[in-house]
Amino acid sequence: xxxxxxxxxxxxxxxxxxxxxxxxxxxxxxxxxxxxxxxxxxxxxxxxxxxxxxxxxxxxxxxxxxxxxxxxxxxxxxxxxxxxxxxxxxxxxxxxxxxxxxxxxxxxxxxxxxxxxxxxxxxxxxxxxxxxxxxxxxxxxxxxxxxxxxxxxxxxxxxxxxxxxxxxxxxxxxxxxxxxxxxxxxxxxxxxxxxxxxxxxxxxxxxxxxxxxxxxxxxxxxxxxxxxxxxxxxxxxxxxxxxxxxxxxxxxxxxxxxxxxxxxxxxxxxxxxxxxxxxxxxxxxxxxxxxxxxxxxxxxxxxxxxxxxxxxxxxxxxxxxxxx
Amino acid sequence: xxxxxxxxxxxxxxxxxxxxxxxxxxxxxxxxxxxxxxxxxxxxxxxxxxxxxxxxxxxxxxxxxxxxxxxxxxxxxxxxxxxxxxxxxxxxxxxxxxxxxxxxxxxxxxxxxxxxxxxxxxxxxxxxxxxxxxxxxxxxxxxxxxxxxxxxxxxxxxxxxxxxxxxxxxxxxxxxxxxxxxxxxxxxxxxxxxxxxxxxxxxxxxxxxxxxxxxxxxxxxxxxxxxxxxxxxxxxxxxxxxxxxxxxxxxxxxxxxxxxxxxxxxxxxxxxxxxxxxxxxxxxxxxxxxxxxxxxxxxxxxxxxxxxxxxxxxxxxxxxxxxxxxxxxxxx
Ligand SMILES: Nc1ncnc2c1ncn2[C@@H]1O[C@H](COP(=O)(O)OP(=O)(O)OP(=O)(O)O)[C@@H](O)[C@H]1O
Ligand SMILES: Nc1ncnc2c1ncn2[C@@H]1O[C@H](COP(=O)(O)OP(=O)(O)O)[C@@H](O)[C@H]1O
Ligand code: SF4
Ligand code: SF4
Ligand SMILES: [Mg+2]
Ligand SMILES: [Mg+2]
Numbered sequence: 001x002x003x004x005x006x007x008x009x010x011x012x013x014x015x016x017x018x019x020x021x022x023x024x025x026x027x028x029x030x031x032x033x034x035x036x037x038x039x040x041x042x043x044x045x046x047x048x049x050x051x052x053x054x055x056x057x058x059x060x061x062x063x064x065x066x067x068x069x070x071x072x073x074x075x076x077x078x079x080x081x082x083x084x085x086x087x088x089x090x091x092x093x094x095x096x097x098x099x100x101x102x103x104x105x106x107x108x109x110x111x112x113x114x115x116x117x118x119x120x121x122x123x124x125x126x127x128x129x130x131x132x133x134x135x136x137x138x139x140x141x142x143x144x145x146x147x148x149x150x151x152x153x154x155x156x157x158x159x160x161x162x163x164x165x166x167x168x169x170x171x172x173x174x175x176x177x178x179x180x181x182x183x184x185x186x187x188x189x190x191x192x193x194x195x196x197x198x199x200x201x202x203x204x205x206x207x208x209x210x211x212x213x214x215x216x217x218x219x220x221x222x223x224x225x226x227x228x229x230x231x232x233x234x235x236x237x238x239x240x241x242x243x244x245x246x247x248x249x250x251x252x253x254x255x256x257x258x259x260x261x262x263x264x265x266x267x268x269x270x271x272x273x274x275x276x277x278x279x280x281x282x283x284x285x286x287x288x289x290x291x292x293x294x295x296x297x298x299x300x301x302x303x304x305x306x307x308x309x310x311x312x313x314x315x316x317x318x319x320x321x322x323x324x
Numbered sequence: 325x326x327x328x329x330x331x332x333x334x335x336x337x338x339x340x341x342x343x344x345x346x347x348x349x350x351x352x353x354x355x356x357x358x359x360x361x362x363x364x365x366x367x368x369x370x371x372x373x374x375x376x377x378x379x380x381x382x383x384x385x386x387x388x389x390x391x392x393x394x395x396x397x398x399x400x401x402x403x404x405x406x407x408x409x410x411x412x413x414x415x416x417x418x419x420x421x422x423x424x425x426x427x428x429x430x431x432x433x434x435x436x437x438x439x440x441x442x443x444x445x446x447x448x449x450x451x452x453x454x455x456x457x458x459x460x461x462x463x464x465x466x467x468x469x470x471x472x473x474x475x476x477x478x479x480x481x482x483x484x485x486x487x488x489x490x491x492x493x494x495x496x497x498x499x500x501x502x503x504x505x506x507x508x509x510x511x512x513x514x515x516x517x518x519x520x521x522x523x524x525x526x527x528x529x530x531x532x533x534x535x536x537x538x539x540x541x542x543x544x545x546x547x548x549x550x551x552x553x554x555x556x557x558x559x560x561x562x563x564x565x566x567x568x569x570x571x572x573x574x575x576x577x578x579x580x581x582x583x584x585x586x587x588x589x590x591x592x593x594x595x596x597x598x599x600x601x602x603x604x605x606x607x608x609x610x611x612x613x614x615x616x617x618x619x620x621x622x623x624x625x626x627x628x629x630x631x632x633x634x635x636x637x638x639x640x641x642x643x644x645x646x647x648x649x650x651x652x653x654x655x656x
Contacts, residue, residue: 053511054482160600190367190538192597195582199593217512220541224584224591243590261516265541265585267564273516278467279481280511 008179008211009042009065013074016060020284032284034060036235037074039310042179047205047212049226049243051219051258053280057235058215062181065213066098067091078179096126099172103184105164109156115142115167116152122174141170144207145200162193166200176208183215198225219262223247228316231255234291235283237310240318250313250324254292290322298323327398328355329500329532330379335392337371337378339604346604348374348387350556353631358499359530363543363564365579366553367601372536375553376502380413397499415445418493422505424485428477434488435461435473438495445496460491465521483514487521494525502534507542519546540583544568549637552576555601555612558631561639572640574617611643619644 016035035057042048042065050058063069065076067083076083078094086094102108109118119138123129129137139149145166156164165185172180182201186194198221204210216222222229222243229246231239231254239252247259253274261273276295281287287294293303302322310320337349349371356362364372377383379394381401394401396417401409421427429437438457442448448456454473461469464487477485486506493501503522507515523546526533535547543550543564550567552560552575560573571577578597580586587594599616602608608615614624623643631641 053513162600190601191540191579192367192582193600195584195594195596198584199596202591202593219512220583220585224587224594257513261513263516263519263539263541263545265544265568265580265583267544267568271516271545273513273520276513276517279483279514 006043007041007077008044008079009040009213010077010080011038011040011061011065011074012077014038014040014061014064014071014076015073016057016064016069017072030284033235033286034283035064036286038235038237040230040237040240042211042213043228044178045205045209045211046227047214047225049222049229050213050215050232051217051222051229052232053258054217055280055283056232057283058232059183061232062100062183062213062215065179066100066181067094068100092126096175097177098179098181099175099177101165101168101172101180101182101185103187105161105168105188106156108168109164109171111156114153114155115147115159118156118167119152119170119174122171126175128175137174141174144173144204145170146196160193162189162196165189165193165197169197169200169204173204173208173210177210179211179213181213181215184217185214186221187216187218194221201225219259220265231258234281234286236291236320237318238292238320240310242316250319252319252321252324253296253298257295257297290320326358328395329358329360329397330354330356330534331393331395332375332379333393333395335375335378335394336390337374337383337387338390339387341605343605345390347390348556348604349378352392352553352556352558354551354558354561356500356532356534358532359526360549361526361533361535361547363547363550364534364536364553365538365540365543365550367579368538369601370553371556372553373504376419376504376534376536379502380417380419381409411445414441415496416498417500417502418496418498420486420489420493420501420503420506422508424482424489425477427489428485430477433474433476434480434485435475438473438488438492441492442495456495457491460495461488464488464491464494464525465517466491481514482510483518486510486514486518490518490521490525494529494531497529498531500532500534502536504536505538506535508537508539515542522546540579541585552579555604555607557612557641558639559613559641561631561637563637566638572634572638572645573613573642574619574644575613578616578618611641 014035015037018032018034019029020032038061052058064071116138119141120134123134123137138152142149142151147166186197214225226243229243230237233254239255257274257276263271274297278295289305289307290303293299308320308322310318313319313324332352332354335349335352336347338345338347366372378389383389435457439453442453442456458469458473461473466472466484466487507518537543547564550562550564551558554575560576571580581595597616610625610627611629614620629641629643631639633639634645
């Protein structure tokens with residue numbers, strides 16, 4: 001994949017392998033392939049949805065892109081520059097361009113700081129504003145995410161889950177980043193509050209020209225917000241396609257399983273999940289060949305031996321399956 | 325209609341609070357027919373779990389049932405002596421929880437835990453109880469059940485642990501299973517497997533199921549009737565098809581409208597319910613939904629509407645539908 005002018009982030013052969021203890025008292029060290037040889041492009045101004053089952057490497061990939069985790073192999077280009085080659089000063093400047101929003105705002109907000117303190121921190125750390133000016137910027141941020149300026153004096157525990165998520169989003173926006181990695185930003189919220197926060201994400205994207213990498217396990221959330229959807233399975237990206245029409249064939253067999261497993265919020269239509277064999281496999285022992293083959297209803301002999309490459313099967317549609 | 329399997333009347337479950345008792349479940353009427361799957365939905369904190377725990381006499385202290393009756397197969401569980409309750413609890417009425425890891429004992433094998441449940445209620449030699457446990461684990465889709473029965477909970481995946489919980493809930497052939505968010509912690513492909521399993525077991529055994537979830541899509545696929553709770557109250561009760569086609573209570577309508585899957589177009593603003601569920605010590609006067617309701621009018625802030633029947637099998641707690649209820653009564 002060749003980066004173009006509209007590419008904001010380009011991951012190339014990105015991997016994160018952990019050495020973990022296994023067996024009796026952890027005596028045997030084994031390799032856990034959290035993310036393995038991922039190529040992925042994030043385009044300027046888009047919402048790229050990232051889906052896949054628990055443990056497939058979504059959060060790890062997000063952290064690798066933000067350089068919050070060092071890759072075992074591969075690289076990340078941000079606006080064409082290799083992030084790995086930057087010195088500390090340059091990396092600090094780059095950090096302002098890329099921010100993260102976490103699933104659980106309660107554990108990601110410092111409980112001892114007021115909201116004003118939390119939101120003012122980025123300005124002070126980066127020396128961007130002092131005193132009164134910080135207060136003004138904090139008030140602007142609070143208003144941008146639908147809270148009131150007088151909320152600055154309160155502590156995180158004095159807010160509801162949805163309000164805390166708004167604070168987490170405000171903090172991510174403080175330095176006017178270009179890229180926001182939102183890791184399950186609405187998963188912990190009730191549907192009504194989820195809709196409020198989803199609307200806020202859409203609004204802020206419009207207002208600040210943001211690019212999102214949106215990690216979520218709820219496909220209906222991703223399908224609603226994303227322009228393109230990337231599907232991961234056991235550390236690998238197996239499909240990338242436009243969200244519009246994503247649920248139509250030809251789909252990767254795993255994507256199809258994900259889509260058709262989700263219960264339909266309509267009692268007149270029956271969910272028909274495909275018969276997936278077995279359980280999610282372990283990233284400690286990824287199956288040979290196509291990693292999905294032990295569960296794939298379409299697996300053939302070749303799938304046991306040979307892993308399919310991620311290739312373009314239609315304009316703008318990447319898929320890793322021998323039979324697509 | 326036959327005698328309901330479960331018939332809850334005027335249930336009040338409350339916690340002591342600073343300014344008096346806080347009613348987390350308030351004047352709840354709810355009934356479930358034999359072999360019926362009833363969905364119980366509402367935002368978190370609306371009292372769904374506490375309702376189920378109250379049925380089992382397990383409301384967490386200092387919370388306790390303050391009023392009402394809970395008839396199960398015609399007997400009021402709230403007045404039954406403890407030994408008889410013990411016979412019912414876990415055997416005739418059982419429960420499946422959201423997080424099996426916290427309800428399974430980490431130091432015993434799963435087979436032993438299932439077998440001990442059998443032994444506690446039925447006079448069986450240990451070898452036979454073990455055999456029954458293995459058989460049940462097989463029925464709920466645990467692969468190689470004889471070997472897996474020896475596994476400890478942490479050695480199983482989340483989906484397998486939930487299957488073990490379902491095995492424990494069903495092995496004594498209960499008449500009622502209360503499943504509290506049984507698939508919320510699971511991945512979507514595993515959720516589909518567990519829901520399919522629950523559906524098949526329910527159809528085979530004719531057990532009644534109270535399915536508690538905040539996921540309306542799960543209810544759409546699993547239940548025949550739906551009860552919507554808000555601030556400890558029932559606000560609408562209806563057949564699933566009717567409620568999804570035309571929710572009558574503004575809260576039920578709001579819950580459905582904000583689902584992204586039901587949005588008319590991708591990428592557009594979703595309808596929302598403004599604000600949040602109020603804490604129990606700061607409920608608005610009158611209708612408890614009035615501070616968030618897009619259709620509230622003056623009367624809504626003065627008195628609380630009753631839960632009234634607007635059509636057979638359909639009850640709504642909202643002034644907007646009181647006229648309809650009156651007409652329905654007159655026609656009858
Ligand atoms: N620091 C670490 N050391 C060892 N293994 C790790 C570490 N961090 C993550 N992993 C493993 O890497 C794999 C991918 O984890 P990751 O958190 O990226 O998954 P995820 O797709 O975000 O899952 P979820 O949907 O549950 O959030 C998992 O098997 C996880 O256990
Ligand atoms: N130990 C407790 N002390 C005080 N209030 C409680 C306690 N446990 C639950 N509650 C309150 O009871 C209400 C209902 O809780 P619950 O039944 O768990 O809701 P749901 O299952 O619908 O999310 C909530 O408002 C909750 O805050
Ligand atoms: S390559 Fe084979 S196993 Fe893999 S998804 Fe395609 S058909 Fe299934
Ligand atoms: S009674 Fe009034 S406030 Fe309550 S739900 Fe009906 S219209 Fe809304
Ligand atoms: Mg994650
Ligand atoms: Mg609950």
